[in-house]
Amino acid sequence: MTEAYIERGIAFVGAIVVAITAVVQLKNEWAARGLDADVTKLLLGLMAFGCVLALLAAVNVLGVHHS
Amino acid sequence: MGAAAVQLTGHEAVAARYRDVDPVYGETRDIRLLGFVFFLIADCILFSSFIFAYVYLRTSAPTWPPFVNGHQLPWFDTSFAAMNSVVLFGSGVTMHFALENWKNLNKRKFNLWLIATIVLGIGFLLGQAHEYSIVNLTTTWQGSSMGASFFTLTGLHGFHVFVGVIYLTILGIQANRGVYTGSKYFGLTAGTLYWHFVDVIWVALFFLFYLW
Numbered sequence: 001m002t003e004a005y006i007e008r009g010i011a012f013v014g015a016i017v018v019a020i021t022a023v024v025q026l027k028n029e030w031a032a033r034g035l036d037a038d039v040t041k042l043l044l045g046l047m048a049f050g051c052v053l054a055l056l057a058a059v060n061v062l063g064v065h066h067s
Numbered sequence: 068m069g070a071a072a073v074q075l076t077g078h079e080a081v082a083a084r085y086r087d088v089d090p091v092y093g094e095t096r097d098i099r100l101l102g103f104v105f106f107l108i109a110d111c112i113l114f115s116s117f118i119f120a121y122v123y124l125r126t127s128a129p130t131w132p133p134f135v136n137g138h139q140l141p142w143f144d145t146s147f148a149a150m151n152s153v154v155l156f157g158s159g160v161t162m163h164f165a166l167e168n169w170k171n172l173n174k175r176k177f178n179l180w181l182i183a184t185i186v187l188g189i190g191f192l193l194g195q196a197h198e199y200s201i202v203n204l205t206t207t208w209q210g211s212s213m214g215a216s217f218f219t220l221t222g223l224h225g226f227h228v229f230v231g232v233i234y235l236t237i238l239g240i241q242a243n244r245g246v247y248t249g250s251k252y253f254g255l256t257a258g259t260l261y262w263h264f265v266d267v268i269w270v271a272l273f274f275l276f277y278l279w
Contacts (some may be wrong), residue, residue: 004146011146014153021160025167032078034098039107040163043263047159050270053278054149054156063145063278067134 012058019051081170096253103257107264110227114268117223121216121275128212137212143202143217148277151194152269155228158187159266162235166259169242172249181239184262188232195225200215220272227265 026044029037056062125131132140165180199218206214238258241247247255 004144007146007150011149012152014157018153018156018160022156025160025163034080035097035104036260037259039104040263041180043159043260044163044266046267046270047156047263050152050266050273051156053270053274054152057145057149057278 006061008058011054015051015055015058019048019055022048022051079149090102092251092261096251099253100256103260107260110264111268114220114223114271117220118271118275121220124212124216129146132213133211133234140213143277144198145277147194147198147201148273150193151198152273154187154194155191155266155269158184158191159263161187161261162262166255169250169252170254174242178239178243181235181242184234185235185239188228188235188262192225192228192232195221195228221276224265224268224272227268231262231265233247 022044026048028043029041029044032040053062078166130139132142134140161180161183165177168174168176168180185186198221202214202217206217209212235258238254241254242252
């Protein structure tokens with residue numbers, strides 16, 4: 001088992017956990033009103049998107065030519 | 068049954084507490100919040116400038132990664148970066164938990180999640196230091212446009228994370244010294260927004276350097 005394989009495994013599991021948590025928090029935050037709540041919603045959504053990128057990188061869908 | 072007996076939870080409870088906030092503080096908070104959001108937008112423009120410079124350099128280069136002394140530079144390590152990215156994104160989630168627990172007046176859990184955020188932030192910085200030690204073997208700051216872009220942008224981001232770790236530490240100390248209350252905690256809100264912002268900037272950098 002190579003080092004890269006372990007790193008991708010950790011990234012894969014971590015990205016799923018963090019993405020789900022971020023989406024749940026986004027859902028909970030959805031009803032909140034105000035500038036801070038709106039900015040938080042935007043940033044949480046983008047963070048969940050980042051987790052999807054990390055997930056796709058972990059399974060070699062993105063960044064394939066880098067490997 | 069009187070209204071006082073009704074138990075409010077979550078956002079309802081926070082909204083109810085804010086109804087009791089004095090108007091002067093409410094107004095001050097709104098102005099501070101707007102100012103802080105402007106600061107984040109300004110910071111976003113700063114990063115955008117460097118990002119556009121990188122995109123220009125990359126798209127105008129005949130080959131990417133560029134050749135240096137007849138050898139093409141290697142790509143950056145996606146596996147490690149993906150893992151380190153998840154560490155940073157995870158810290159965004161823990162910071163959000165910290166603020167939510169503060170809003171719900173659970174100071175013990177607030178402290179735990181805040182410490183988790185700081186630890187993850189330091190973990191990310193150590194990961195970046197490890198990444199630099201590997202990248203520096205083949206790509207230096209002054210050796211190529213690839214190295215210059217990488218070290219400038221990730222260095223600027225790393226500096227933001229470093230400042231964020233100090234910022235969150237100070238917020239934690241302030242919170243435990245009673246600077247913030249259940250209805251007056253603008254500093255914690257600003258700290259959370261800053262930390263989320265740092266996370267989101269990394270989404271762009273991660274894509275540009277490791278996936279594109």
